[in-house]
Amino acid sequence: MRVILCPVDFSENSLKALEYAAAIAAQTQTKLFILNKFTLTGGEKVESSDSIFDESKEEAEDKLNELRNIILTEYKDLQVDVSVTYGIEPSQVILDFAEDIKADLIVMGTKGAGGFKEIFFGTTTTSVTSKASVPVLAFPVAAKPHLPKSIVYATDLKWEDRAVLHPLWNFTISLDAQLTFLYVAKGEEKGVDAIRNEMESSEGFNRIKTTLKVHFAEVKSNDVFGAIQDYANETNAGLIVLGNHEKNYLEKLRKGDLTRLMTMYTEVPLLILHKSK
Known part of the structure; x- marks a missing residue:
């Protein structure tokens, strides 16, 4: 493996998946990409030149850089890149980005289907799993982020x-x-x-x-x-x-x-x- 992609939305399950992805990347000496698809508060429809777009993007970038610094504190030699993007369909954003960076593995958090909508339509992780051409690792929120023996x-x-x-x-x-x-x-x-x-x-x-x-x-x-x-x-x-x-x-x-x-x-x-x- 050369590149691991870990999408995060800053939820508990995505952050635990990131911890797991970082451990795998360090063990395998693989580059780690952290991706966030930021959203706009209030559901505003804006253009990329609008200030609210820039503010939302900068906020997401700050959070990703903070995560990157935390990871590098534990894994000093690990290569970690972060990227923020805006898109409508989360799974497609992830798949397109994975293809762009030629990811060898996608690591994502999963918390289970909580209701009819998630069961019927599937979660973002299940959608990525069904469409991806590269291996996908689903990390449940209740699991411990330890490398498997x-x-x-x-x-x-x-x-x-x-x-x-x-x-x-x-x-x-x-x-x-x-x-x-x-x-x-x-x-x-x-x-x-x-x-x-x-x-x-x-x-x-x-x-x-x-x-x-x-x-x-x-x-x-x-x-x-x-x-x-x-x-x-x-x-x-x-x-x-x-x-x-x-x-x-x-x-x-x-x-x-x-x-x-x-x-x-x-x-x-x-x-x-x-x-x-």
């Missing part, structure tokens, strides 16, 4: 899941963490041993196996979301990883449902890796 990758290890093995390996080894492949079985589906045998012929898995100590685990449940959460909590996992792509075994109801649910309700930091990357 144990990572759980929930998958059935089918062919399409092999596309995420390289970024999974890179992320795990960069954080010096242990890796567990978790298989959630429903009914009489094939067991984890058969799954493991199928995967061992993959070049990506061979790289993982020769450089990391990998564990395999299987749980039987009709509730895939609950099973992943329970396993992560029971084993004190610091990070859950999902592969987001078409025909994912974990997307049982419709494409993207599990990823959406996990992003909104996860109690453990969640990393979404995309097939295209």
